[in-house]
Amino acid sequence: MNPTVSNGPVLQLFDIVDNTLTNTEGLKLHLALQAALQNQAGSVTLSLLNLTAFSSSFLNSSFGALYEQQGADFMKRIRLTNYKLTQLQQLKDYLTDVAQLQQSE
Numbered sequence: 001m002n003p004t005v006s007n008g009p010v011l012q013l014f015d016i017v018d019n020t021l022t023n024t025e026g027l028k029l030h031l032a033l034q035a036a037l038q039n040q041a042g043s044v045t046l047s048l049l050n051l052t053a054f055s056s057s058f059l060n061s062s063f064g065a066l067y068e069q070q071g072a073d074f075m076k077r078i079r080l081t082n083y084k085l086t087q088l089q090q091l092k093d094y095l096t097d098v099a100q101l102q103q104s105e
Contacts, residue, residue, distance in 0.1 A: 003047055009036050010045040010081075020054045026061025033066060049082035059094045067098050 016032045017025040036044040065075050074094065080088065 001066055008040045008042045008044050010047060011036060012047045020051060020058045022055070023057045023061040026058040027065075029058075029062040030065045033078065035103070036068075037070075037074060041077050042092065043077050045081055047080040047082045048080060048084075048087055051083070051087055053087070054094075056094075059091070063095065064098050065093065067095065067102070071103055072099060 007021075010096050011032055013020070013029070014047055021055065033046070072095070080091075
């Protein structure tokens, strides 16, 4: 996850979702990221401006679902911006856990 802004589309998290607590909202982000990645050969930037925290339900339905569909390489194409270090760490920890679960299956 590269914190620099790309030349590709910039998605504003809270233009896509109302909150980062539920599976339903996570699915909205999943669909938006999936469409942006499919329509763009390069990177997609996701702004986490005004985010306080992710719930595990939200992460499962957004980043977890993308990981299951596309593998770990999808994160190389997502650039995060406007995040706090704790948010970045939470996302990294989550993706590490998902990767370990995928390997054990």
